[in-house]
Amino acid sequence: MRSTGLLALExxxxxxxLLALPFLRAAAKAHDVTLLAKPAFAPVLERFAPDVEILPxxxxxxxxxxxxxxxxxxxxxxxxxxxxxxRRDFSVAVSARCDPRDHLLMWLSGSPRRVGFPRLGxxxxxxxxxxxxxxxxxxxxxxxxxxxxxxxxxxREELELSEAAADGPIVIHTGAAQPIRVWPLDRYLKxxxxxxxxxxxxxxxxxxxxxxxxxxQGAATSAPESLEALIxxxxxxxxxxxxxxxxxxxxxxxxxxxxxxxxxxxxERFTPLHPRAAWIEGKPCPHxxxxxSCRYPRPxxxxxxxxxxxxxxxxxxxxxxxxxxx
Numbered sequence: 001m002r003s004t005g006l007l008a009l010e011x012x013x014x015x016x017x018l019l020a021l022p023f024l025r026a027a028a029k030a031h032d033v034t035l036l037a038k039p040a041f042a043p044v045l046e047r048f049a050p051d052v053e054i055l056p057x058x059x060x061x062x063x064x065x066x067x068x069x070x071x072x073x074x075x076x077x078x079x080x081x082x083x084x085x086x087r088r089d090f091s092v093a094v095s096a097r098c099d100p101r102d103h104l105l106m107w108l109s110g111s112p113r114r115v116g117f118p119r120l121g122x123x124x125x126x127x128x129x130x131x132x133x134x135x136x137x138x139x140x141x142x143x144x145x146x147x148x149x150x151x152x153x154x155x156r157e158e159l160e161l162s163e164a165a166a167d168g169p170i171v172i173h174t175g176a177a178q179p180i181r182v183w184p185l186d187r188y189l190k191x192x193x194x195x196x197x198x199x200x201x202x203x204x205x206x207x208x209x210x211x212x213x214x215x216x217q218g219a220a221t222s223a224p225e226s227l228e229a230l231i232x233x234x235x236x237x238x239x240x241x242x243x244x245x246x247x248x249x250x251x252x253x254x255x256x257x258x259x260x261x262x263x264x265x266x267x268e269r270f271t272p273l274h275p276r277a278a279w280i281e282g283k284p285c286p287h288x289x290x291x292x293s294c295r296y297p298r299p300x301x302x303x304x305x306x307x308x309x310x311x312x313x314x315x316x317x318x319x320x321x322x323x324x325x326x
Contacts, residue, residue, distance in 0.1 A: 006031035014246030162255030175207030263302030
């Protein structure tokens, strides 16, 4: 018998929503689940968690810059969102972030049970304040929230995923939400060339703003302009190579092994959820992770990773991924 409604909050990026998917699917077996998230991510739920409803909301504090220009906030939209939350009469609300802003929204929703990880005194807004897991992956927070709700959530190694296509192409995606996370495009081109020389079929995808670079180089590429188009381009691939970004997490959710080039963030926290995921860490910096706000003129953490080093690690990744799929 299903319980009453559960509200989950994930107000940030595509990768964050994808890391929440196992929790959402598990919760949907016992609750009518609503996810408060950006409207652009509705196709993710339609594809991977069709029993979960999305309540669209763009939180102004998730903007990269100018997030606290309160006079520019869409106060009307915020009020309508709060009204919609209260009308749903949720029995429980949950967030996997140590974010008092989430906890305030949960309290304002009127939910009688509010599960989360307190910070800066926000335990006063929660009925079930949880201890954050030891320094580790974002998924561990969703696991801890699931345990508090009596839900079983598999470990990262036990997650059930589709099998990647053994004869599909290697997909390289060169984009990311923030420029600081982008490994240089010319190095991606060289990596693609070396992989093709080794007999691999390679498909290069990029963000729309990067298309001009590849056109100047005479290189074939595609720039999906919707999530549906990106899902279509990633489906059927046998491996993914890219930055610490949403497309890598999307590939993992499709069952594609991923290789991630990290820069300012830490692999131990944000590696895509695939048992054969591999990565290369950004170069040492005393400020990593830096929330994508580099304190230096150039982000050496990612610019300092040479193509030869990535190529060597990618070779090991492909051998392991292909060996495990046979």
